[in-house]
Amino acid sequence: MTATTLLHGPIGAADVVRRWWLRRLGRLVRPLIRRRELRIAVLGSTMVGTALAATLLAPLWLLILGPLVWGVPHLVADLRYMLVRPGYHRRAALVALAGPPLVYVALGGQLLWGFLAAGLAVVAARASPGRRALGVVMVAALAGSFAALGRTGDVVFAHLHNAIAVLLWWAWRPRTSRLHWLPLALMVAASVFLVSDAALWAVRASGGLQWFGGGMGPDYQVWRLSPGIGPDWALRLVLLFCFAQTIHYGVWLGLLPDEDRARATPPTYRARWEGLRADMGRPLLWAAIAVAVALAVWAARDLMAACHGYFRMARFHGHLELCAAALLLVEGAPGDMRDATGPNEHV
Secondary structure (H helix, E strand, C coil): CCHHHHHHHHHHHHHHHHHHHHHHHHHHCHHHHHCHHHHHHHHHHHHHHHHHHHHHHCHHHHHHHHHHHHHHHHHHHHHHHHHHCCCHHHCHHHHHHHHHHHHHHHCCCCHHHHHHHHHHHHHCCCCCHHHHHHHHHHHHHHHHHHHHHCCHHHHHHHHHHHHHHHHHHHHCCCCCCCCCHHHHHHHHHHHHHHCCHHHHHHHHHHCHHHCCCCCCCHHHHHHHHCCCCCHHHHHHHHHHHHHHHHHHHHHHHHHHHHHHCCCCCCECHHHHHHHHHHHHCHHHHHHHHHHHHHHHHHHHHCHHHHHHHHHHHCCCHHHHHHHHHHHHHHHCCCCCCCCCCCCCCEC
16 A cells, blocks of 8 residues: 555545535535635635634744644645746756755855845846846845844844735736735734734733743743844734734645636645645655654654754745745746646536
8 A cells, every 4th residue: 555545545534524514505605616716815814813813812832833733834835836836946047046045045044145046036037137137126125124134134034924925825816806805904904903002911811921832932932033122012023923924824725725726616635635746746745744744753852942943944935935926026927827636626
């Protein structure tokens, strides 16, 4: 029995449960199945509400467990939608110019090397000289701003990179309605609320700042996410990062995959797995599963060390998103990319 065969059982069971629920809900969910933009609006709005509630109730555990549970799957999605699906990995000039600085960042290089990768990606872009020149100037201006911040730039970039996924989702494809404004407006409203006195009172009243593990309490998260800031504002920024990171994962694992599919109807779980395998290949997927399992075992032994290990491993992906955002700005949206699922794999 192969490893892929072992997965068919759980995936098939998930599809059985899915079909059972769809039959029970009937007409209630039919518009969500047929209309992608309505489904995205509902999914995105639900995601915002859930992330906000979790941030107010257990922010520290969300900061700890979010990367350990969703981190590796979101890195796979990052590579899939930022590299493989647009076909960037097949463009030799792009790989040769932007690849080495990205690899150096992944190995621990300084933040500015990521901006160098984005600038070189723009140089290799398939666009007019004027658009490429404008893109290089914009990237250089960003790099200069972060360089002026010194080490604080890493913290600022960590906060801002959560928004890159939202911007990429926003620009991924043309819209036929204004429904996508609803989850975006809710994201903005929730972010404004989380830096208010009311949010600080709510999280303290819930006891959420007292629930954590591995020695990663409020002081640790303030040191990591908002160093050198007064205590009240520091905690507000920790809450904001917690919410934004959760939305970041939700975009990569929920919203953007649905936006990217050629078909408007959602596929079965088996079709999703087959599409993922067709894009990424079995070796990479099984390596990702092995890393996720190893990370879980490591976390059971040393929670803080496992978190640090994940963040070291994932350091490159924010800069990969920056490169993709720069190419999207200069070249426009990726071309029409068909998924690998067959006509009978959908609802």
